[in-house]
Amino acid sequence: MDSIKQFGQYSVLLYQALRSIPEFSTYRKNLFSEFVKVGYESIPIIILTGFFTGAVLTLQTAYQLDTDLYPTSIVGSIVGQSIVIELAAVIGGLVLAGKVGARISTELGTMRVSEQIDALESMGFNSVTFLVVPRVLAGICMFPVLYVVAATTGILGGILAGSLDGILPAAEFMQGARQFFYPEDVIFGTVKSFVFGFVITSISCYKGYFAFGGAEGVGTATTQATVLGCIFVLLSDFVLAAILL
Amino acid sequence: MIEIKNLTKSFGDNLIWEDVSFQIEDGETLAIIGKSGCGKSVMLKHLNALLYPDSGKIYIDGSDLFCLSYSELRKMRQRFGILFQGAALFDSISTFENIAFPLRYFTDQSEDEIRANVEEALEMVNLVGAGDKPTSSLSGGMRKRVGVARAIILKPQYLLYDEPTSGLDPQTSEEINELIVHMADSLDITSVVITHDMHSVLTIAEKVAFLDEQKLSWFGTVEELQDSDYEPLVEFTTASEYQITKSQTF
Numbered sequence: 001m002d003s004i005k006q007f008g009q010y011s012v013l014l015y016q017a018l019r020s021i022p023e024f025s026t027y028r029k030n031l032f033s034e035f036v037k038v039g040y041e042s043i044p045i046i047i048l049t050g051f052f053t054g055a056v057l058t059l060q061t062a063y064q065l066d067t068d069l070y071p072t073s074i075v076g077s078i079v080g081q082s083i084v085i086e087l088a089a090v091i092g093g094l095v096l097a098g099k100v101g102a103r104i105s106t107e108l109g110t111m112r113v114s115e116q117i118d119a120l121e122s123m124g125f126n127s128v129t130f131l132v133v134p135r136v137l138a139g140i141c142m143f144p145v146l147y148v149v150a151a152t153t154g155i156l157g158g159i160l161a162g163s164l165d166g167i168l169p170a171a172e173f174m175q176g177a178r179q180f181f182y183p184e185d186v187i188f189g190t191v192k193s194f195v196f197g198f199v200i201t202s203i204s205c206y207k208g209y210f211a212f213g214g215a216e217g218v219g220t221a222t223t224q225a226t227v228l229g230c231i232f233v234l235l236s237d238f239v240l241a242a243i244l245l
Numbered sequence: 246m247i248e249i250k251n252l253t254k255s256f257g258d259n260l261i262w263e264d265v266s267f268q269i270e271d272g273e274t275l276a277i278i279g280k281s282g283c284g285k286s287v288m289l290k291h292l293n294a295l296l297y298p299d300s301g302k303i304y305i306d307g308s309d310l311f312c313l314s315y316s317e318l319r320k321m322r323q324r325f326g327i328l329f330q331g332a333a334l335f336d337s338i339s340t341f342e343n344i345a346f347p348l349r350y351f352t353d354q355s356e357d358e359i360r361a362n363v364e365e366a367l368e369m370v371n372l373v374g375a376g377d378k379p380t381s382s383l384s385g386g387m388r389k390r391v392g393v394a395r396a397i398i399l400k401p402q403y404l405l406y407d408e409p410t411s412g413l414d415p416q417t418s419e420e421i422n423e424l425i426v427h428m429a430d431s432l433d434i435t436s437v438v439i440t441h442d443m444h445s446v447l448t449i450a451e452k453v454a455f456l457d458e459q460k461l462s463w464f465g466t467v468e469e470l471q472d473s474d475y476e477p478l479v480e481f482t483t484a485s486e487y488q489i490t491k492s493q494t495f
Contacts, residue, residue, distance in 0.1 A: 119333035123347050124323040
């Protein structure tokens, strides 16, 4: 029963946010600040995650295919395609559910319990327009950019790990990666990151916006936002794979 | 004028109060008193439609507050200023920006006009020169003053104060009381003050509403309050006076 109520609240919040998108002047300033927080400030963790994902995947793939039956360039094919289709978006999404999701739910939760959201409403602001819309839009716009960064650094990590470990030279890695590169895989990864951006930021906004019960309540909201964000990233990944592949 | 008619509110099975009716005339200062947890702040949030009742109506100058569309409600809310219990200052921006915040979004004022208006508001609350301070560096009393400055910046018709003196030392409380009286007199504002501090009530209010036993238990002028022999009210005011005497003794 509680889940149905929460889903209803979440849907109403999204509906209100959708309706207030045209009020650009209200959230313009916050939108640019959110672009920086969601996008620019996430680049270091995304580079780190992407790079090591590619590097480890290369080492493990080479270990598993340690046979003369396949050319070594197949490692580049598998790593490249895995990163572009799946790993850059999903691992990036899971990391951002922690970094971006936790920040958003804590910010809004603190504003809720310290009556700052009530203060906004009492002045005549639409708090959803002011707080929720820019955060969700920033997620939708910046996650695909971060996906491209994660995919690029993932492949670079794979090339570097392959070269340094003596598994395969960079040219061979790229030859393998190009052999099975389909542009629609990039579109698929981008669609995933777009959906993850929406799922993570909207759930975090919802949990933070309706937080209650002081510091403990904010902690609970943040934990729930992060856990739910991760769960829905995995769920939507499965659904998108079933639909688009 | 604010008219409250047959207002009932509960949270789940927990009845806060029922069938509450009273009026607040233009220009007067009303204090809503009662024990902790009796629903004083809940009542204040109804006056600005931050909460909705189970039943009953609130009329602001004849308009039914709970029947307004959201855009009409937002316009109506701009006629109110609220000082929240913890001041509810936006902690990501400076004191100046907190006060300038409504001006930037709801007026077409130039930067010079905004600066002049914010400085005037800071002067009214005796905080000249505090605009550049981050809100985190302000004391409890200063935060309340900044809250008042932000609440009056759009020149509201009604000012609502939620526990304006709670958590403050007696001297700062007295300064806040004087500020409330000054605001009501100089800006001709209708004020509603939520408090359980009887000293504040006697200093600032003209009328008093006493919430007790989940209803409006008593309503009258300050003079009637002082002469009243209504037992729950006498018990409440006596306890408060005892606290004042006790704190003065020690």
